[in-house]
Amino acid sequence: MAEINIGMVTGGKVRNLSGHERGLSVREELRIDELDVAKEPVRVVIPPDLYAVTTSFFQGMFAKSVKRFGSRDAFLEHYRFDGTTSVLRQIDRGISAVLTERHNIVAA
Amino acid sequence: MRAGIPPTPAHEAISKQWVRVRFKPILLRHSPGNGSSAELLNRKRHVKNLKRDLIRKARLEKKQFSIPKRMLMARPKPSIFMDTILENRTKLWVPVLRRRRSVPIREITLKDFSFIDNPIGTLRLIREIALVEGSEISAYLHFDDDYCFDIGPYLVLSEMWSSMAPVFRGGRMLPPIQKVIWAVGLSAPLHMGLLGLRDLEDVWAFPLQRRRPPGSSNSLTRNLDPQAREKVVDRFIDEVDRWLGVGDDGLELTADGRAWIAHIIGEVLDNCERHSSPDTKDGDWSVAAFMARRVENGQPVFRCYMAFLSVGASIEESLRTCSATTREEVKRYSGRHFGQNGAPSTETLQTLFALQDGVTRDRNADSAGRGGTGLQDVIELVNILGTNSNPGRTPRLTIISGTSCIMLHGPYITGERKGGEHSARVIWCNPANSDMEPPDPAYVFDLPERFGGTLISLSFTFDPKHMIETVSG
Numbered sequence: 001m002a003e004i005n006i007g008m009v010t011g012g013k014v015r016n017l018s019g020h021e022r023g024l025s026v027r028e029e030l031r032i033d034e035l036d037v038a039k040e041p042v043r044v045v046i047p048p049d050l051y052a053v054t055t056s057f058f059q060g061m062f063a064k065s066v067k068r069f070g071s072r073d074a075f076l077e078h079y080r081f082d083g084t085t086s087v088l089r090q091i092d093r094g095i096s097a098v099l100t101e102r103h104n105i106v107a108a
Numbered sequence: 109m110r111a112g113i114p115p116t117p118a119h120e121a122i123s124k125q126w127v128r129v130r131f132k133p134i135l136l137r138h139s140p141g142n143g144s145s146a147e148l149l150n151r152k153r154h155v156k157n158l159k160r161d162l163i164r165k166a167r168l169e170k171k172q173f174s175i176p177k178r179m180l181m182a183r184p185k186p187s188i189f190m191d192t193i194l195e196n197r198t199k200l201w202v203p204v205l206r207r208r209r210s211v212p213i214r215e216i217t218l219k220d221f222s223f224i225d226n227p228i229g230t231l232r233l234i235r236e237i238a239l240v241e242g243s244e245i246s247a248y249l250h251f252d253d254d255y256c257f258d259i260g261p262y263l264v265l266s267e268m269w270s271s272m273a274p275v276f277r278g279g280r281m282l283p284p285i286q287k288v289i290w291a292v293g294l295s296a297p298l299h300m301g302l303l304g305l306r307d308l309e310d311v312w313a314f315p316l317q318r319r320r321p322p323g324s325s326n327s328l329t330r331n332l333d334p335q336a337r338e339k340v341v342d343r344f345i346d347e348v349d350r351w352l353g354v355g356d357d358g359l360e361l362t363a364d365g366r367a368w369i370a371h372i373i374g375e376v377l378d379n380c381e382r383h384s385s386p387d388t389k390d391g392d393w394s395v396a397a398f399m400a401r402r403v404e405n406g407q408p409v410f411r412c413y414m415a416f417l418s419v420g421a422s423i424e425e426s427l428r429t430c431s432a433t434t435r436e437e438v439k440r441y442s443g444r445h446f447g448q449n450g451a452p453s454t455e456t457l458q459t460l461f462a463l464q465d466g467v468t469r470d471r472n473a474d475s476a477g478r479g480g481t482g483l484q485d486v487i488e489l490v491n492i493l494g495t496n497s498n499p500g501r502t503p504r505l506t507i508i509s510g511t512s513c514i515m516l517h518g519p520y521i522t523g524e525r526k527g528g529e530h531s532a533r534v535i536w537c538n539p540a541n542s543d544m545e546p547p548d549p550a551y552v553f554d555l556p557e558r559f560g561g562t563l564i565s566l567s568f569t570f571d572p573k574h575m576i577e578t579v580s581g
Contacts, residue, residue, distance in 0.1 A: 009332060010334060010338075011333075011334055013334040013339070014334040014335070014338035014339055014341075014342055015342050016338050016341050016342060016345075016370045016374060017338065017374075018335070018337060018338055018341065018370075018371075018374030018375065018377070018378050019331070019335060019337070019374070019378045019381075019382075020378065020382065020470075020473065020478070020479055021331050021382065022331045022332075022335060024331070025331035025332050026331075026332065029332055051345075051363060051366045051367055051370065052341070052366065052367045052370030052371055052374065054370075054371050054374045054375055054378070054482075054485075055371070055375075055481055055482070055485060056374075056375055056378055056479065056481070056482050057374075059473075059478035059479055059481075060478065060479075063476055063477060063478035063479075064476060064478075067476070067477055084363060085363070086363035086364050086366075086367050087367070089364070089367075090367055090371070096529075096530065097478075097481045098477065098478060099530045100465055100466055100481060100530055100531070100532055100533075101466070101527070101530055101531055101532055102465075102466035102474070102477060102480065102532065103433055103434070103437060103466065104437075105437065105464050105465070105466065105467075105532050105534055105543065106437045106438075106440050106441045106444075106461075106543045107543060107544055108440075
C-alpha cells in the first residue's frame, strides 16, 4: 500500500494545518493526482500530535480527489486515514464540505 | 486669553523684543504721574513686579503648551484606516506649525467603545480621532467605559497609532480597561503609560499577534512551510487551556474542543490572508483575545472577546473576482432587495451573500467545487463555544467590512441547512431565514463611514463545564 505522511508538512513545528492554498501546495508536493489513479489504496498517516485540519486545508488538498471518487465511501476506500478520532472527524467534515452543494442558494 | 495681550504662539521665544511688545500696554496704564517719593518708588516697584509676573506666566504657558520635538517632526503618514475613514485626509491634515492651541484642550470621550454592540458610534469615534490627529496640537483621549466590551476597536487603534502624530497626551481610563490593554500587549503599540494598573487579576489574555508584512517572505516553499497563523493557533490553544484551568475543576480542552477553536482561528486568518489582498493572496492580519472574570448579579461570569483584523480589500471588494455563476447569483440577491424599504446598499447585501456556504471569490476553487465554507464554520463554532441559555450571555459576532455591518446576534446567529445533509448553510438574517426576504435592518446595515478592511469581533460567555459537555458530546 502506498503511504503519505502529512507530518512532513508540519515539520514538527506546528500541530495544526490550515489554509486552502497550503492544501493545494501540499497536494502538488505529494503528487496526489498520481495517487488518485494508483491501483492500490493509499495510507495517509497523520502524526498523533496533529490536532486540527481545517476544512479549507482539506479541500485544497483533497477536493479534487473526493470529486473524482464521487462519494465519501469511495474516497475513504482509496485514501485510508490513520489518525486520532478527533482528526478523523475533521476529515469527515472536510469531505462534507467538498460535497456541500454550491450555487443555487438564491431562488430564481 | 488675557485681555489686551495676544496669545503667544508656542514656537515664539520669550525675547526682549517680545517682553517690550507685551509689556507696553501695562506700562502705559502705570505712567509715573504725580505723588510723593514713596508713591513713585512703590509704583516703580509695582511695575517691575508686573513685568516679572508677565515673564513668569509666559514661560509657564510656553512650557505647558510647548510643542514636543516629536510633534514638530510629525508629517501626515499614510494609513489605510485613516485615509479611508477620512476622505481627503492629506488635504485636511494641518502642518503642525500652523496649528493653533485649542483652549480648553480638545477632548474625545470613548464611551460604548465596541463594534460588537455599537458599530456606528464606535466608527464615528475612530473618525473623530483621525480628525483630531490632523488638526490639533494636543488633545485628551478618555476611555470612559467601565469594562472593555470589545477588543476590536483597540486593535484598530493599534493599527492607526504608528501613523498618527503624537497629539494625544493622555486621558482617563479605568483599571479594568488598563488591565486588558496591558495583558493583550497593546500598551506599547498605543504608547500608553498605564498609571492605574496594579494587578492583572481576573484577566487572561492572548496577546496581540500580527502577520509579517505581506510579500516579505522570499521562500520558494511559502505554502509548504509552517504558517504564521498555524503557530498562532498553537499558542492560542495553549492559552485557552490555561484559561480553562481558571475554574475549580482544573479542566482542559477536549481533543474536539482544540480542533474547533483551531479550526475557527485558522479559517478566519486564512481568509484574511487570501482575501484582503485579492491579487497576491498574501494579506496581513492581527488578532487578539482575552477572557475576563466579572461578577454579574453576584455570580462570577467569564466573558471572552476575540477580534480579527485585516487591512485592505473589504469582503464585497474581494468578491468582485468571483466566477460568473456566483456573480449572477449575488446580483440576483442584491437586485431583489436593493431599494426596498429598510434594505441596505448593494455592497452590504453582497457582503451578507458572501457569508453563505459555497460562496468564494476564487474562480478556480469555485469551478473545482471547493472552498467558501470557512465563515459558516466560524459561525458554527461561536455557537458551540458560547452556548448559554441566559439571553444576556449568548454569543455575538459582528462583521465590519467596507461600509457594511452585519451583526450576527440572537436570533440570527446560526447557519441553517435548509435542504438536507449536503445543502449549503445559509444565514439571511431575517425571521424566515430566507433569501426572498430582505435582511433585518437592525442587524444588517450600512455604516456612515468606510472601514478600510475587515474586522470580525466576537464575544461569548465561557462556561467551562458547559463547553466540555458540548464539544465532547
